[in-house]
Amino acid sequence: ILFICGGAFDGLETIAKARLNQNVVSFARSASSETSLLEFIPEDLIKFGMIPEFVGRLPLVVALQTLDQAALVRILTEPKGALVKQYIQLFGLAGVKLEFLPETLHEVATRAIGRGTGARGLRAVLEPMMTELMFELPSDLIRTLTIEPRHLDAPLEALPSQHLLLENSALQKSA
DSSP states (O other), X not given: OOOOOOOOOTTHHHHXXXXXXXXXXXXXXXXXXXXXXXXXXXXXXXXXXXXXXXXXXXXXXXXXXXXXXXXXXXXXXXXXXXXXXXXXXXXXXXXXXXXXXXXXXXXXXXXXHHHTOTTHHHHHHHHHHHHHHHHHOOOTTOSXXXXXXXXXXXXXXXXXXXXXXXXXXXXXXXX
């Protein structure tokens, strides 16, 4: 059985540096450039807290560099199953042309970097906004929806104001 593990193992580099008697705190170089030069051994993973039986099934341990904003934007848009492509298709089923401004994609990537979760954080940033918008659709009034960076915090502002006015007046009439 082949095990492939990936993730942000924050603190693992500290264990490896301590083993190699390297300075753990450094202001001269970034942590990501130092981490890529470190060699990890199974004992580092065990000290990190992994179960020895599991570590024994990992014959090779490699440190990868942190994804930057440009890489995260590419992950959002380029692969066959990219998140942006999925949402465009989903909204298209409701008859809505969904567009993301480039600045929006950069903001999503920046927020994912801020969370320290890499590419997995992209969905966590987009999902709350897109879920809220999906509850408002389909609508005969909305044909195109353009997502701006400010909509990440206030998703309903992406909807045309007349849509919200009509929805509110319909709710008031039924009450």
